[in-house]
Amino acid sequence: MDAMHVKAATVGLDEWGVRKGADSGEPLTSGLRLHEKGSKPEAGVWACTPGGWAIEDRPNTEVNVILSGRARITNEDGSVVELEPGDLVVLPTGWSGRWDILEPLRKTYAIW
Numbered sequence: 139m140d141a142m143h144v145k146a147a148t149v150g151l152d153e154w155g156v157r158k159g160a161d162s163g164e165p166l167t168s169g170l171r172l173h174e175k176g177s178k179p180e181a182g183v184w185a186c187t188p189g190g191w192a193i194e195d196r197p198n199t200e201v202n203v204i205l206s207g208r209a210r211i212t213n214e215d216g217s218v219v220e221l222e223p224g225d226l227v228v229l230p231t232g233w234s235g236r237w238d239i240l241e242p243l244r245k246t247y248a249i250w
Contacts, residue, residue, distance in 0.1 A: 146183045147205045163189025179250035190238035200249045202227045207243030212236040
């Protein structure tokens with residue numbers, strides 16, 4: 139099996155529609171799945187326009203690297219993390235909080 143390589147910052151993405159569960163804005167998502175076996179693990183590139191949504195009791199772990207744009211994550215305890223290009227984020231299984239996309243965002247992700 140060969141290694142997969144893409145230019146994550148510029149690769150073309152497929153439209154995935156409005157983010158399910160969004161409660162502010164109309165965050166339009168797009169992405170490219172680079173690896174998926176069954177339902178998980180999964181890895182790829184994801185993009186989203188401004189908007190926000192809550193997540194409760196995340197069922198899996200996700201690791202992200204922000205490529206462009208800005209976002210804010212609010213943890214269940216109210217602490218806030220501002221995200222910008224170059225930031226690495228780990229959302230563990232069981233995480234609850236909120237994503238708010240402040241500027242069109244692009245990230246790489248791995249979920250398991």
